[in-house]
Amino acid sequence: MPEYNLHNEKELLTRFGQGDELAFRSLYVRFQGKIFAFALKHTKSDQIAREVLQTVFIKLWEKRAQVRPDDNFEGYLVRITHNHILNMLRDAGRDRAKMKHAWTLMQEMHDNPETNLIAKELSEVYQRAIEALPPQKKIIYRLHRQEGLSQAAIAEQLNISPLTVKKHMVEASRMIREFITKYAELGVLLFALVRSYQFS
Numbered sequence: 001m002p003e004y005n006l007h008n009e010k011e012l013l014t015r016f017g018q019g020d021e022l023a024f025r026s027l028y029v030r031f032q033g034k035i036f037a038f039a040l041k042h043t044k045s046d047q048i049a050r051e052v053l054q055t056v057f058i059k060l061w062e063k064r065a066q067v068r069p070d071d072n073f074e075g076y077l078v079r080i081t082h083n084h085i086l087n088m089l090r091d092a093g094r095d096r097a098k099m100k101h102a103w104t105l106m107q108e109m110h111d112n113p114e115t116n117l118i119a120k121e122l123s124e125v126y127q128r129a130i131e132a133l134p135p136q137k138k139i140i141y142r143l144h145r146q147e148g149l150s151q152a153a154i155a156e157q158l159n160i161s162p163l164t165v166k167k168h169m170v171e172a173s174r175m176i177r178e179f180i181t182k183y184a185e186l187g188v189l190l191f192a193l194v195r196s197y198q199f200s
Contacts (some may be wrong), residue, residue, distance in 0.1 A: 036049055043085065129179035
């Protein structure tokens with residue numbers, strides 16, 4: 001067994017970068033709690049948080065040669081975790097089963113006053129997404145979302161079929177979802193994926 005100071009993070013990182021498995025296990029023991037807590041905070045799921053934890057440390061091992069002992073290692077781990085969760089949420093936008101979980105998260109966040117800032121940011125990104133829609137889709141989307149008209153009422157007002165209205169709503173929702181997943185931050189994304197998915 002190598003003889004070195006397991007409490008010296010810089011030395012651990014140096015040896016980890018060289019492929020030392022003992023150093024890797026020591027880093028895992030040291031940081032697993034913080035990474036799990038970060039993942040749990042953003043996913044609200046013990047199972048998903050554990051999966052995130054495992055994936056993050058697998059990625060870490062794969063990228064061990066890129067780790068710099070003098071850098072902020074904890075911050076580096078958090079960035080990997082953040083990016084992985086973000087990718088999971090983006091994938092959820094294409095997976096209805098995952099969207100069910102995202103819907104639960106959104107409801108919990110909506111009832112939490114601490115998320116008001118997130119809701120404000122979502123509103124800004126959401127409006128930008130609507131403005132980016134083609135003209136007819138924008139009109140139909142606003143008639144339903146902002147004026148509360150039914151698909152039948154919109155069809156009658158625009159002299160088109162209800163099926164055409166539905167088609168435009170589905171396409172508009174998809175375009176809004178894609179816009180938001182491209183430009184929104186992590187917390188905003190949870191709201192946005194669900195909000196734009198309701199007509200998919």
